[in-house]
Amino acid sequence: MLLHAFPLNARMWEPQLDLAAGGWRIIAPHFRGFDGGDAKPPIVAIDDYVGDVIDVLDSLHVHEAVVVGLSMGGYVALAMVRHTPRYLQALVLADTRPQADTPEGVDGRKRLIALAEKEGAGAIAAEMLPRLLGDTTLRARPAVVESVRGLVTSNSPEAIAGALHAMMTRPDSTALLPKIHIPTLVMVGDEDRVTPPAVAEEMHHAIGGSDFAVVPRAGHLSNLENVEAFNNALADFLAHRV
Numbered sequence: 166m167l168l169h170a171f172p173l174n175a176r177m178w179e180p181q182l183d184l185a186a187g188g189w190r191i192i193a194p195h196f197r198g199f200d201g202g203d204a205k206p207p208i209v210a211i212d213d214y215v216g217d218v219i220d221v222l223d224s225l226h227v228h229e230a231v232v233v234g235l236s237m238g239g240y241v242a243l244a245m246v247r248h249t250p251r252y253l254q255a256l257v258l259a260d261t262r263p264q265a266d267t268p269e270g271v272d273g274r275k276r277l278i279a280l281a282e283k284e285g286a287g288a289i290a291a292e293m294l295p296r297l298l299g300d301t302t303l304r305a306r307p308a309v310v311e312s313v314r315g316l317v318t319s320n321s322p323e324a325i326a327g328a329l330h331a332m333m334t335r336p337d338s339t340a341l342l343p344k345i346h347i348p349t350l351v352m353v354g355d356e357d358r359v360t361p362p363a364v365a366e367e368m369h370h371a372i373g374g375s376d377f378a379v380v381p382r383a384g385h386l387s388n389l390e391n392v393e394a395f396n397n398a399l400a401d402f403l404a405h406r407v
Contacts, residue, residue: 166218166230167193168238170260170297170386171328172289173316174200177235180392184400192230194221196241198324208327211335212248214241219249231407233257233399235388236359237328243338246345255407256345257399259352260385262360263368265337274333281322281329289325290317299356299384309389342371348406349375352398354383354390376402 167178175193185191196214198204208214218241222230231254234242239261245253266274280288294313295303302309349372353365362379369377378398383390 166222166227166232167191168218168232168234168241169193169196169199170236170238171332172286172293172320172325173313173386174320176200176319177313177316177386177389181388181396181399184396184403187400187403189231189403190227192221192225192227194218196237196324196328198327199320201319201321202324204321204323204327207323208331209334211240211244211331214331215244215248218245219252222252228252229254231255231257231403233259234261235259236261236385237332240332240335240338243341244335246341247336247338253347255348255350255402257350257352257402258365258368259395260354260357260360260365260387262364263338263342263371265335266333271333274329278326278329281325285322286318286320286325290314293317296358297385299354299358299382299390301356301382302384302390306390313386313389339371342368343373345372345375348402350378350398350402350406351375352378352380352387352395354380354385354387356382356384357387359385376406378402 169175169177175195178193232242239258351369353362369375380387380391380394388395
């Protein structure tokens with residue numbers, strides 16, 4: 166189960182679909198309202214996304230899954246640890262953090278909500294791409310930059326605003342980390358400015374027995390910025406720990 170980042174959608178996981186060749190059944194849902202989906206009822210909390218994910222798993226008669234969450238998807242994955250751990254066979258936390266937003270972070274989310282409502286998804290893309298993508302991608306991978314821009318602008322302002330509200334009100338998950346006793350992989354791009362490697366390493370140390378992988382020449386969207394390294398680390402984890 167691949168849970169996507171903000172402000173993208175599930176199509177960001179297309180480079181990971183090749184993992185199906187290894188025998189894995191891959192499910193990559195759009196969060197509510199993303200990529201033209203229906204945003205009603207509106208999202209008010211991260212737990213609303215958890216409910217949607219569980220509805221998808223139940224509808225497909227999937228009782229246990231390896232949950233991979235990147236960025237906002239990681240927040241949802243940690244909320245699943247809190248509320249629905251029986252669905253988790255293993256966990257991958259990529260380019261994410263367990264801490265709640267700081268007051269400054271909440272102010273930033275509010276500013277982005279106002280921007281989305283006033284100027285739309287294009288303005289969100291222009292604002293966020295320089296932070297989401299690593300220096301190597303911004304300098305040398307124009308196709309990735311434009312692909313990410315397209316993923317962002319395909320989403321409605323309502324879906325973006327709902328996700329921002331959910332993220333800025335999410336609880337702190339730090340205390341959950343020592344209670345995670347399933348196979349876990351923590352991943353991070355070495356150029357990630359949003360959730361830097363030091364944050365990921367702290368999370369790795371807090372989760373007993375977890376694996377840790379740094380994706381070289383990648384920023385916050387490591388699965389798109391260095392597909393080969395990301396997929397190799399994920400495939401190795403699935404083969405040897407799950």
